[in-house]
Amino acid sequence: MKKKSSGKVKILVVCQYYYPEPFRITDICEELVRRGHKVTVLTGLPNYPEGEIHPEYKFGKNRNETINGVQVKRVLEIPRGKSKAQLFLNYFSFALSGSIKSLNLKKDFDVIFVNQLSPVFMTIPAIVYKKVYNKKLFLYCLDLWPASLASGGISQENSIYKIIKKISKWIYQSADGIAVTSKMFIRYFDQDLKVDTNKISYLPQYAEDLFGEDNTNNKLNNDFNLVFAGNVGVMQSVETIVEAAKILKENNKIIFHIVGDGTSLEGCKALATLYELDNVIFYGRKPITDMPNYYNMADVMLLTLKKDDLISYTLPGKVQSYMAAGKPIVASIDGEGQRLINEANCGYASEAENPKLLAENILKMSTDAKMDLLGINSLNYYRKEFNKQKFMDSLESELILLGDSNV
Structure with missing residues (x-):
């Protein structure tokens, strides 16, 4: 029964x-x-x-x-x-x-x-x-x-x-x-x-509630700050960010913040040292309760993923956190991630593992008069879908x- x-x-x-x-x-x-x-x-x-x-x-x-x-x-x-x-x-x-x-x-x-x-x-x-x-x-x-x-x-x-x-x-x-x-x-x-x-x-x-609780700007300076937050592993291809930072190293107003830990972190640090980059800051792993502080200092959030047909099926969980914080996104990603960013009209997405296109989109975003609107689009899409x-x-x-x- x-x-x-x-x-x-x-x-x-x-x-x-x-x-x-x-x-x-x-x-x-x-x-x-x-x-x-x-x-x-x-x-x-x-x-x-x-x-x-x-x-x-x-x-x-x-x-x-x-x-x-x-x-x-x-x-x-x-x-x-x-x-x-x-x-x-x-x-x-x-x-x-x-x-x-x-x-x-x-x-x-x-x-x-x-x-x-x-x-x-x-x-x-x-x-x-x-x-x-x-x-x-x-x-x-x-x-x-x-x-x-x-x-x-x-x-x-x-x-x-x-x-x-x-x-x-x-x-x-x-x-x-x-x-x-x-x-x-x-x-x-x-x-x-x-x-x-x-x-x-x-x-x-x-995304956890804390990411949407306070969307106030907490910038450290007047620079253009980009934040990557999450696991720094092979799949995330954070090396693409470091390579883009190398391309943009002469622009001393564009600063990259890498918040997270993983198997590729030391390799990314070594690459930044090899290129003598002072526009990339590594913070290591931080408690989730601290993450809104790092989000709030960002003008734009960064999203990268390895170039792979099967991996492109994946939508990284950080996308929802980025959107909940009402931030525009610049991404080097294929497949589902690129489709979603375009659908939400919340940033710029180029093909995975292409630092040249990523750097171009970062420059484009840094002068985009509609950047705040892209952040609003991001938050609205999150509230509707996620x-x-x-x-x-x-x-x-x-x-x-x-x-x-x-x-």
Whole structure:
């Protein structure tokens, strides 16, 4: 007999990353709690992006926590480290220990929610729980696999790639519902992974409330300030920004601010030193609560992504944060990101990894009398398409629907 719905569900959230790691899943879970749902998160030990376990989580400490009403259960995980070999061990260790832990969780969760970033293997503990307890699984795909591997340099003809493609296909086909952050993801699921598109919906990300709380200008000087905020990794191609800064180095009024950390940060710093650039400032990683201060000192936000057909399907989450802050955007990006900026009429977008065109657009923006209007367009588009209320209403409806479908 089917149980009667109360409109509230007990949700098991599976994600390899959670607070204090800087991902939006923390905000999502806390909002679900505020809406009256019971939320338990199965996650790993905080080590992103530094690659080392945070001291307060070593030696078995803080494996079970309650954070702002969310029950957090952490499992053993090998840290990311600095090598590809250790990163693989990191991926494998969470999938294994999370699967073991899932067998020992209570069986009274109504629905499973996977916030799927890289790696896709983080979904495996959720599938184990689904199979054992006959529960529905809703997957939110923020990072497309195995497309991410191909973009990282692994050939699609490589045997490892082919194995991971089969695993990825099995994972996505195991989900009862899938939401994607980019409409272009649906094409990949259909053509490359043969996943039933009837169970796929479009659910773009939102920005945390703090990005829209204060849009006052906090400029440090009278220069033209451009800010890049977020992960500084291979996919983000921040080197393109440094190359554009080199082209514009004689214009001492244009200043580039890089706020974030990642595997490519030291390489970008070295490149800036090689070019003797004094127009690029690196701040490293900052807490999310500090980010509005950096946004507010910007005239324009910067967006770059690696040139790759599959990566171009992705819409980086920072786009929503930039728009929520009411900032114009200058981008070196293909595909979904370029399409969206043009549709919103909120800035200039040129092809990925082309520093010459990026520099030209930065110069153009610096003298654009309509720059403030582009910022207004950015904020208006965010409020219409990406606001948090709309996101949470859609997600909540999906989880309640799947939770109520269990018998």
